[in-house]
Amino acid sequence: MKGVKLVLIFVVIIAVVAGLLYFISTTANKSKSDKLELINKRYGYSKGVIVRLQSYKGHSIEVKYQIGNKDYKYGGGWDSNPHGLRKGDSISFRYALDAPEMIVTELDEGY
Numbered sequence: 001m002k003g004v005k006l007v008l009i010f011v012v013i014i015a016v017v018a019g020l021l022y023f024i025s026t027t028a029n030k031s032k033s034d035k036l037e038l039i040n041k042r043y044g045y046s047k048g049v050i051v052r053l054q055s056y057k058g059h060s061i062e063v064k065y066q067i068g069n070k071d072y073k074y075g076g077g078w079d080s081n082p083h084g085l086r087k088g089d090s091i092s093f094r095y096a097l098d099a100p101e102m103i104v105t106e107l108d109e110g111y
Contacts (some may be wrong), residue, residue, distance in 0.1 A: 035102055036110045042097040048074070050089050057080075061107065063091055067100040078107035 048065030051073070063074045074093075085091060085107070094111060096102040104110045 014064065023074055031108075032110075033104055038099060038106065039094060039096045039110075043094050044097055045092065045094055046090050047090050048103075050085060050087050050091050053081075053085065053087050061105065063103070063105060065093070065103070067095065070100070072101055072103075074101070074103050074105075076105075076108075078105065079109045082108055 010011075044054070044067075046065060046067060048063040049062050050061060052062040054060045054063040059078045061076060061078045065072050065074070091105055091107070092111075093105045095104075
C-alpha cells in the first residue's frame with residue numbers, strides 16, 4: 001500500500017512539473033510570435049552594435065542602437081550566428097516603427 005502511494009505521488013509530481021514546463025514553453029512561443037506580428041505590421045531596418053554575445057549556457061545577446069535621437073538597448077536570444085559576429089561588431093535588425101524597442105536581429109529566425 002505504501003509503495004502504491006509513493007508511486008502515485010511521484011506520478012503527480014512529474015505531471016505537475018511537465019505541465020509547468022509546457023505552460024512556460026507555450027507562453028514564451030506566444031510572446032515571440034506576438035512580437036514578430038507587431039514588427040511585421042510596419043517595420044524599418046537599422047544597425048546597432050553588439051555589446052554582449054554569449055553562447056555558453058544558452059544564446060543571449062545585448063545590442064545598443066539608436067532610432068531617431070533616442071538610444072535603445074535590446075537584450076534577448078539568438079538562433080544562429082553564420083557570420084561569426086562577436087562583441088563590438090555591427091549587427092542589422094528589423095524594428096517595429098510603432099515600437100522601436102521591439103527588434104529582431106539578423107541572428108534570429110524571424111529576421
